Amino acid sequence: MRLPGRLSAAIAVLTDVETRKRPVSEALKAWGINNRFAGAGDRAAIGNLVYDALRRRASHAAIMGDDSPRTLVLAVAVRDWGHDPAALNESFSTDDHAPQALSAEEIARVTGQLSDDTEGYIRADVPQWLAPALERAFGDNWIAEGQAMAGRPSLDLRTNVLKAQRERVLKSLDRFNAVKTAISPVGVTMPAGSGDARTPNVTSDEGYLKGWFEVQDQGSQIVSALAGATPGEQVLDLCAGAGGKSLALAAAMGNKGQIFAYDSDRNRLAPIYDRLKRNGARNVQVRAPVPGALDDLIGKMDRVVIDAPCTGTGTWRRRPDTKWKLSPELLAQRVAEQAALLADAERFLKPNGTLVYITCSILPQENDDQIAAFLAAHPGFATIDPRQLWQAALGAAAPQGVVTAGSGIALTPRLTGTDGFYLNALVRTP
Incomplete structure (x- = not known):
């Protein structure tokens, strides 16, 4: 044509x-x-x-x-x-x-x-009704954040260290001019092209079929690392979906300890089984959504990870049609679901356990506001210093601007060259 x-x-x-x-x-x-x-x-x-x-x-x-x-x-x-x-x-x-x-x-x-x-919302290419929320989240930079979110995304991969090292993946994908990610220590990226440039079909590559890597945005890789799972821990992935973060956690734990992958939707959970097999992740136990599926885990988890259902505003580069379909009613629905998940998740933690809250949203209502409301209702929790969290997980100082007013971490295309993500880690005091 x-x-x-x-x-x-x-x-x-x-x-x-x-x-x-x-x-x-x-x-x-x-x-x-x-x-x-x-x-x-x-x-x-x-x-x-x-x-x-x-x-x-x-x-x-x-x-x-x-x-x-x-x-x-x-x-x-x-x-x-x-x-x-x-x-x-x-x-x-x-x-x-x-x-x-x-x-x-x-x-x-x-x-x-x-x-x-x-008007600012036009220059930012965002729905007008969301402008106040974005300005509250990013201050004077909110228009620049919106403009960055209107760009094309890169294609990012996470090296599965259970089966390969990053150099091996880079060599496997050399024909696509793949390079190392700027922040994730296990990431590989292929920057977006312009005009009619095609995105490489990496899922037909030998390395993917052998489980050397998974397609995963660098932002998702970063929050998976910031979740801080260590070998030998008992971890509940409460909203596991197709298993992307469960796989990343299994690799970080070196297949030692136990991850319980659960999701309330069987259809979302279905792809996890083949992915676990391909990745060689042996410490993940999938829990199907049946009554009492998690009752035996109450009070026993070292770490509970909530990759919460959200508006997906952080993925606007990849799914720009959702930007214009989002409504105040849908936002309110997601906020209610997130609050319920946070309230439910805390019962699975043991004393000194860590609650990790993650969204792929850039809206404060789903991020800092949720954590503030949870802390107000649960005084037995305290936030973990986000700068220390970043240093411990990634071996470097946190980039300027990623730490939020509510002691969370916000990733965006402008700040980190990734999709939009939010993470806040809370420790249960004895």
Whole structure:
């Protein structure tokens, strides 16, 4: 496919997303099934156009004076991908699959700049109703944080040290120009490309099939390390999901001790079994969600890890469509679920045990506010110094800006080059 056809396809996918209210991934899959002539490069380019349009929807719509799928996709082509609008129009004139040409007014707009008095939420490319929360979380840097969250993510991998070392993984993926992550001592990364660049398919690599590495954002690797699990401990992973952090904890513990992986949703938990086998993680015991599944663990855990259900605002780079679907009602629902999990988790800890609370959110309501409310209701807990936690887990000083007002740790694309994550570790006093 030529560029005009790819642009038209992206417009069609975005239109499908808007009219049928379904996730981008489903709309892209459906388009691919209905247009089997498109090659892998075409599908990658179309996906990039769609995701880039959603990442910067607010600023593109503001400068164009319109937020239709056609306008957004053409704004991406010019403003993000660097195509000359006049050259685009010329290519459209000779292609039957091209979108409608840009008008003179559209060309003037798309080559212009946002005015200095443009509202902050537009420059940050975030929903207007979330601006106060983000400003509370990041102060004067909140717009810069939003802009960083509107970029493309890298592809990050975690070396499974139970089976391989990082140098071996790097050699295995040399054809993809993989490099070491900046913070995680076991991470490998492939920075995001621009324009129609394709993301490497690493899950077909020999190293992945042999369990040498797992796909895991560096931020997730960092919070897994900060969770502080050590060999011989008894650890409960209360929201294990597909097992990404359980696998990281098993590797950190050297398969010594015991991890109890639990999730209230059987479907989320289902992939963990194959992943445990491939990774050679032998100290993980999966607990299915049945009545009384965890009763024998009450008061016995050295460490309880809560990877809490959240709004996923920290993953906006990867799932930008969710940014514009988030509502105050969904946020309130997640906050209630998190509070209930924290209240339930503490009963599993032994004296001096550690409670580790993690989200992939950048909103204070799900992060510092939750910990403050928990501490107010549970005076027998105290926060662990986040700077000491970072130094002990990662062997270096915490980067500037990651420590929050509530003694937590916040990771963001701007601060750490990762997805957005939050961690707070609390110790139960005797």
